[in-house]
């Protein structure tokens with residue numbers, strides 16, 4: 341197949357994915373073969389074939405243990421991670437511990453047991469999105485270049501694993517960009533010149549698995565992210581799981597029989613509860629109906645919005661924490677926020693909107709962009725800008741993003757052996773950025789110093805995400821506290837982090853490069 345020079349934007353979502361392309365000075369959201377503008381992030385290993393997307397979802401009922409979803413909740417995480425352990429309890433498919441604490445998804449397909457990493461499953465979804473783009477653009481060309489979005493709060497390993505998924509799908513990943521930033525581009529790019537000089541815009545992006553909040557100043561095609569905050573494990577799926585558990589308890593109460601881990605029954609309940617949840621965003625009550633749910637027994641129950649809110653109030657309140665943190669980090673007062681923009685399917689929930697309005701002292705929220713498509717839309721704009729296709733509206737397009745998590749190295753306190761995180765680049769620093777720190781030795785005649793690099797907000801380095809390590813050796817003998825080293829942290833516009841250390845007495849330098857795939 342010939343190669344196409346189009347660059348696509350892909351929103352790789354927990355529950356749905358969306359693909360878009362910039363053409364003739366506007367964005368096209370691309371429709372799948374079911375006529376849908378978003379595609380289920382599902383892979384089903386059915387008899388003799390592998391199905392991906394909406395087809396995989398519609399066949400999932402027949403192959404519940406072989407239908408994989410939520411790979412975004414696993415990607416770049418460790419098997420021992422508490423969130424992974426909790427999720428496993430709710431999934432009808434099997435997840436085991438692989439080498440180096442990596443979770444592996446196990447399916448039985450064509451009489452063979454197969455194991456997949458989360459990035460393998462995500463790559464299948466990405467390949468599907470690529471196919472959708474190819475069939476829309478021209479079936480004779482293969483689309484290679486893509487911008488893929490991730491939650492802004494994704495850490496290094498989650499970003500790396502997403503890049504890997506893109507490569508496995510045969511894509512040339514031009515850039516990984518943050519979902520709320522992409523949504524902000526969708527919000528601002530079509531605004532007519534002079535519509536606003538400069539506006540402070542908060543993006544509240546709550547999807548199936550993650551919550552992202554970003555505060556940007558937008559004006560004259562410059563998208564300047566001031567701060568970002570979020571939770572990579574808080575989404576609509578958590579609400580579905582609570583409703584499923586409620587139904588299981590109700591069934592047990594009525595029929596004195598437990599559903600246990602019956603995968604077919606769990607799947608039926610999940611679909612019924614997700615649908616009911618969506619109805620409750622527009623209606624005060626809903627009937628949850630699950631025909632022949634378990635042992636031939638039907639299940640019916642009326643579920644009110646009030647019950648839904650009580651069941652999930654702690655989750656809704658948890659959503660407000662990143663909002664407040666983002667405002668504090670951006671040092672922008674609530675009264676100075678011009679627009680609060682809702683993105684992501686779960687932002688349609690009335691209680692969440694109510695709590696958000698309370699935080700913003702009654703301010704009207706902005707529903708003007710399509711919450712399901714905005715992220716792919718912005719990714720397509722960035723893809724076009726990066727691929728050199730800069731005509732018309734894209735001419736002065738500039739995106740200035742920030743790092744979501746602090747970067748630093750593990751250090752011993754000067755007067756004790758307590759280890760702590762020595763932050764070099766604080767979270768929400770604008771990139772590109774270069775920062776330095778001075779360090780010294782802790783023991784007389786110390787011969788080498790180790791540098792272990794981490795990202796995260798815990799003051800104990802080991803509780804953060806480990807990125808890599810290196811040592812500076814051959815330090816000339818000297819009393820403790822005398823040798824002086826300078827540690828350099830450089831993050832370039834491509835999100836490549838380089839860390840090096842220099843012994844100022846000998847001029848010896850050592851370091852490592854960590855490719856993080858950050859936004860420009």
Ligand code: AMP
Nearest residue numbers: 356547548576577618621684685686688
């Ligand atoms: P996204 O990741 O942005 O595609 O959002 C998907 C999530 O939004 C899923 O958990 C959906 O169940 C949820 N969702 C979609 N529409 C609604 C709605 N009307 N009310 C509540 N949740 C919704």
